[in-house]
Amino acid sequence: MRIGFFVTCLVDAVRPRIGFASIQLLEAAGCTVEVPAAQTCCGQPGFNSGDRASGTRLAQVFLEQFESFDAVVAPSGSCVAMIRDYPGLFADQPALAERLQRLVSRTHELLDFLTHHAPQPLPAGALPLRATYHDSCSGLRNLGIKHQPRQLLATCDGVDLCEMRDAEICCGFGGSFSVKLGEIATRMADNKCNHALATQPDAILGGDLGCLLNIEGRLRRRGDQRTQVLHVAEVLAAGQLAASGELPAPGQFVGMPVTTKD
Amino acid sequence: MDATSHSFKRNVHARLGDEALQANLRRFGGGFADRRRDAVGRVDDFEALRDRASEIRAEVLTHLDHWLLAFEAEATRRGTAVHWAETGAEANQILLGIARAAGVQRVIKSKSMVSEESGLNAVLGAAGIEVTETDLGEYILQLADEPPSHIIAPAIHKSRDEVSALFAEHHGTPLTRDIPALCEEARQHLRPRFLQADMGVSGGNFLIAETGSVAIVTNEGNGRMVTTLPRVHVAITGIEKVLPTLDDLSAILRVLPRSATGQDITNYVSVLTGTRDAGADDGPEQNHVILVDNGRSRLLGGALHDALRCIRCGACMNHCPVYQNIGGHAYGWVYPGPIGAILTPAFLGLEKALDLPQASTLCAACEVVCPVRIPLPELMRTLREQEMEQGLRPWHERLSIRLWRWLALHPALYAVATRWGIRVLRWLAGKDGQVHRLPGLDGWTEGRDMPAPQGSTFRDQWRTQLAAREAQGKARAAATPVAMAAAGAARSKAP
Amino acid sequence: MSTARDRILARVRSGLGTRAGEVPDRPVRSPAPLARPVHDRVTDFRQRAESLQSTVDHVDEMDAVPLAVARYLAGLPPVTNGMVVWPELAALDWAGAGLAVEARSALSADQVGITGVCCAIAETGTLLLDSGPGHSATASLLPETHIAVVPVAVILERMEEAFAQVLARRGELPRAVNFISGPSRTADIEQTIVIGAHGPRRVHIVLVG
CATH class of the missing domain: 3.40.50.11810 (Rossmann fold)
Structure with missing residues (x-):
């Protein structure tokens, strides 16, 4: 299973070892992990502050970066919850909403992924x-x-x-x-x-x-x-x-x- | 009621520093959530009840004009006078007119949040009419000259000692710490008022279109007194409170008390229709309903439409960690907690309550308990969008969000900015790896340290390790940083 | 000149995009789910009424009611002020049970109010009292003790049935339909539940049949 790892801004900047730990676990659970280099943020900080464009614009970046993977995993429930909201932001663009829906339904929070979706259980x-x-x-x-x-x-x-x-x-x-x-x-x-x-x-x-x-x-x-x-x-x-x-x-x-x- | 919602942060500061209030919030705050959980636990499928209640409320709102007129027609046929008020002030004048025409001198009231919106008591008082609140909590607050801090437990911010001190001052009775004795004192004191009043003013939990009835839900029995004993009854309520049928009322009553107080059913549910029955010797001779808009109609069909589903159970505030820490008065108007963070700006104007939609972590504890499934966090976020669009946020906030979004859309620049951010934070951090003061983010560092970044970004480190992996053909390069956590953990176990 | 009513309705319609005279199509729904299933109306009613701090007695026939009431009152402080009863129950042999009842509506000083019910609801252990001639609403409100006489045949499953029955019997709702679920209570001081707020301190139910 080829996983796109969405590291999230905070882990990237403040505590990289969470990212390494995640990758170690994903590999131990039988996944191949890649980290798309051009990823940035799920958009939540702006979106929850009232800037809707933060959600819609970054949803499209996310789609470009991760659409090719079997699954996307992030070590944060909050970022994944934001991503799960993406399709709803495009009510006026059903085709895009549909593509996003397919992607976000295979986007998982790390611990949930390891418990329910990984190819094999953790040793x-x-x-x-x-x-x-x-x-x-x-x-x-x-x-x-x-x-x-x-x-x-x-x-x-x-x-x-x-x-x-x-x-x-x-x-x-x-x-x-x-x-x-x-x-x-x-x-x-x-x-x-x-x-x-x-x-x-x-x-x-x-x-x-x-x-x-x-x-x-x-x-x-x-x-x-x-x-x-x-x-x-x-x-x-x-x-x-x-x-x-x-x-x-x-x-x-x-x-x-x-x-x-x- | 005069609003202080514009000075929310100041209100919060005062409330967080009020030791007595904090003690009361800690002692009484959690009970509602526990009791609701127990009540829901006794139900087979509470989610199905919530579904039904939400459907009913959503459906009524889509044709509110029809249901209001249906209510009006049937209520009128049954002898109830139906009045319409665009504002709270208009509602007060209508009520005052009814009181004057009927020669009313004494009014008893059961709980009505709409009359808090309109500031009714002050208007009646100024007209020389004596008003007595009869819900125990409201009565306590009338003595204290304070607004309610909770929509179903108005005096939840007061301790028994504070209540006793108020009673001693106003009734001339000795202090006591005995809660049943305090309740008994209020009973004895209020009973004559019930008997002497010419007019009863109540809220209306629901209006039933099918029968032209007002439904009132109380535990104390004061609602029954207010609507049974005086010769005039006036119910004052919001236009959104209508339900099509008695069956709808039955369905809604399966979720309201469970969500509110954790009761399977409220002690008294009174469905009141028209005036005294022919040949009966109790019940009012005049019955009035005042339908109050006061900002509600503006919400219909708009982004905040769903907030009008609210049935005023208080579950959102009972489960809100922000409310539980600051209490209801900090919100500065009639409705506190998550629903207040939406209704206050919606009714008074966003510019009068700028901080309220921000006063939530969007933790969604409210949303998962709302019996009519109002998407409260979503509505608060919508109001944040409106603040942004209307230029109501400070310029530096708007600018920094735009700048941040622009960077986030340019990955290479975002990476550079992140690297610089890390450098600054590491430079600011003390030897303990914590930033103690962060200019521009004082809101954080006034009460908390900011753990400093560990080093370079994950993606920079990953790039290096990936190269190493490829060089070594070995996949364990990630071990080192992770092991630090284990080492730290192992060390902390050492005596 | 437009009235407040016109302006409110105009705003409502403009927000919703509805037109005057438009009648909504309500979907036909199955009856709302019960919160708790009712297995046996009498048993469930009794159990749930007791859980609301009502007390419950059960006698075989109406003639046994006065003695049951006397038995209950014997456990309370003596009744020194009035004991009122709904006129429809006045014909029972109260004197034979040693009780002096008056068939009238209640005054504040009366200590006991004895009423019938329109029906009762098993889902929640609730009494339904309708207003009307002879059905004084004050009898279940002002005295400290409310005693309700409930023939088991009037115990229904749910609130919807109770409304349907009132409507069927009377054609329209009386001035007041009061659902009563136990003695009055408050928790407004420190969230401590105290029984006996403004209404009765005791609700005693005598099931009959």
């Missing part, structure tokens, strides 16, 4: 990690992503997933909301941190980097330098490596920002 992983999972809104409510991360994490031996209270309540990211109404966003992030930390996790996990940055940003501001905030893909990929004996020794890697102050 079991192993990683000692006490974690709690935040259900990101778009993935949960627009794409039905709920059991997928939990099922995948359950295949990783040693991952101890403790559910937090109000896991399904928004963390306050909301794209431009997090800047325009930062005071509310901060309060919502605070609530999320409180509920997450109550499970005493090593790591707070999620499937959308926007939420993860929001949660991590609040945690660090509160002075928590210990709790990691990771994408589920990072954990699964690390688990795969560890299971195959390739886990490097602790301390060998400099540059884990969250632990440099230990």
Whole structure:
């Protein structure tokens, strides 16, 4: 299965290792992965700010970049939810809407793809990690992503997933909301941190980097330098490596920002 | 009602800093969502009930003129006087006219959000007519001289101690922390008012076209008192509240209380038609309905049309994480929460409530519970589009979105811009890998750090690795960056 | 001169693109789905009424109602003020059960209101009381205790049937059709449910038959 990997802006810029982890997992699940070089953004930041053209114009770029693949995978529920909305933006151009519909129906969020659409299941992983999972809104409510991360994490031996209270309540990211109404966003992030930390996790996990940055940003501001905030893909990929004996020794890697102050 | 929706951010700042309010929101906020979940859990197929309710409401709106006239004809035939008001102010004048003609001195009211829109109480008060709110929450707020902060639990922002202090001040009774005792005090205090009133003013949850009836839904029984005891009853309600038939009412009532309070059925549903029955010894001698437009008709057929399906259950605010943190008053007008973020700009004008459509993460928690399937996030996004199109957003915001879109349509430039962005962020970041202050994005960095990028972009790194893979013919080059996560995780386990 | 009514209707029509006199075509629908299936009308009614904090008794025939009412009232603080009853129930032997009832509408000081019902609804455990001569609406509203006499034959499955029955019986709706589902309540202070807001504190149902 030939996959076009849509890395998403935030992963591309801020945390590339989520992209590498995703590709490692996709390959382990039997896919051939390509990364179209001219990809940019799904258009959501502009679209949700009231700029409809951000959606329509970038939908066409997406179509050009990805139409030739068997499937498209992105490590973000929010970007995939935006992409799933593309056909509806072209009610006046049925032919284009139809082409987009065919493409978006084979465009999947990473964890959903690995659970339901990949050629083969992931091999079991192993990683000692006490974690709690935040259900990101778009993935949960627009794409039905709920059991997928939990099922995948359950295949990783040693991952101890403790559910937090109000896991399904928004963390306050909301794209431009997090800047325009930062005071509310901060309060919502605070609530999320409180509920997450109550499970005493090593790591707070999620499937959308926007939420993860929001949660991590609040945690660090509160002075928590210990709790990691990771994408589920990072954990699964690390688990795969560890299971195959390739886990490097602790301390060998400099540059884990969250632990440099230990 | 005077709106403060234009100063939303200031309102929010004040509410987030109000410790007493925050404590109340935390303590009482979540109950509705839990009770709704339990009520839905007792139903075989709640989605089918939502489907039916949504169909009915959507269908009525497509021929609202017909159903309003059908209602008017039948209500008139049954002896109800039907009045039409274009604005809230007009509705107030109509009601005042009815009161004066009937020599009314004392009015008792059950809950009516439309009368909050129109500021009815102040107008009656100025005309020398005594008005008493009888819904317990509304009564508390009348004593406190505050507007409701929730459409079905108007005083949810008040604690028992605040209520007790108000009662002590107005009734001259000792303070108590006993909630049943406070309710009893209100009962004793309000009972004589019910008996002495000349006019009852109620809202109207629904108007039934088939029978010319007004349907009123309450738990306390005050709605029944208001519509049974005084010699004049006036229902004041929005033009969108009409339902074609009693069967439609039955279907809607399967979702309304479950969505609102998590009850299978509200205590009292009263379907009221015309005046006192011949030979009966209770019921009003005069019955009036005031149909209020106040901005509603403008929405029909337009982008916000679906918002008029609303049956005022409050589920959207009960499930809204923004509402749950700031409370209803911050929204600055009658309707708070997601539906308020749509209705306030729609009724008052977008320029009077610019921040309201932005006051949502579009998390869709409201949409998945709305009993009539109003696409609330979509409507908020539509209003954001209108703000953009009408030039109502700040120039720098419009410019930066255009610039961003232009870049995103030019992949090579977007890549360059991303590289530069990364450099700036890494340069700004402290030794801990966090940006503590980001000029231009203070909204973020006032309360949160911004985790700095890890290095070069994924696509730049990928290009390098792809070359390496091709050189080595080996597919494991991606291992290193991923392993960092594992290493970090392993380290954090160490004592 | 155009009126507010004309202007509102004109705006409605211009928004919707409808014309005056246009009659919508409503699709014929199957009956709305029930929220909860009704297996046995009497059992389900009883169970659901009790879940709404109504209390329920069951007697075989109308003549047994006064004694059942007396039995229920014996468990409450003594009735010192009035006990009113709908006239259609006045002929029962209340005196024989030791109860002094008056067939009139209720005043605020009355303590017990005894009513019949038009019908009852099994889906939700709800009573339907219609207004009209002899059917004082205040009897189920002002006294602290409302006692409703419900022949099991009038328990219907759903609200739609109840409306149909009222219309069939009377040709049109009476002034008030009151659906009552348990004693009055409020949760307006701290979301704490308190029974007995403005209306009755107790609803007792005597099933008959």
